[in-house]
Amino acid sequence: MSENAYVCPYCQSENIQSYNIAYAGGFSNVNGVTTGVGIGAGGRVGVGIGNTVGTQQTALSMMAKPPMKKSIATYVLKWWIAIQFGLVLLLWISGLSKHESSLIIYFGAYALLIYKTYQRYVWNRDTYPGLRRDWEHTYVCLRCGNSFLL
Ligand SMILES: [Zn+2]
Incomplete structure (x- = not known):
């Protein structure tokens, strides 16, 4: 490796x-004393809770945010609840006499949820590691502000 490897290109x-x-x-x-939520001196974004405690994150830190895995459990739970509500609504609108067609839509929604969940799982398995690896090899130049892979 060349001695100039770790410089900004x-x-x-x-x-x-x-x-x-x-x-x-x-x-x-x-x-x-907090300034509330906003951008302060030096490009810092502050989020204040009350007027005593809070966490500050620099703009640089926000830019360098690592890629996140797609949540599976939260996604499933959210849509499971949505489907339950959807079914109740459907039965209420259509009347209980049309129970069969409601069930078809109900199971269709579940099939779609399973499919979408599987897609998220595959993204986490196949796409995420590459993004994470790139992130681990990404550097930011503190002089010109450019980001690059090393
Ligand atoms: Zn630079």
């Missing part, structure tokens, strides 16, 4: 930081 600065470090290092607890 845009401006050749050695003042670069991995996304991993940039992300983790961008949080700080703030105590005392």
Whole structure:
């Protein structure tokens, strides 16, 4: 590996930081007077709870946010509830006499949910690791602000 491997390809600065470090290092607890929610000096976005406790995250840290896996459990739960409500609504609108067609829609909705859930599972299995790996090798130049893979 060349001795110039760890420099910014845009401006050749050695003042670069991995996304991993940039992300983790961008949080700080703030105590005392808060400015509420907004962008303050230095591009910091503050989220204040009450006027004493809060967490600040730098803009740099937000930019370096790691890719997230798609949630499975929350997704299933949310849609399961939606389907239950949908069925009740359907039965209420159509009347209980049309129970059979309601059941077909009901099971159709479940089949679709299973399919969509499977797609999320496959994304987590096949696509996410690559994104995560890229993220682990992404650096940000603290001089010119460009991001790049190393
Ligand atoms: Zn640079």
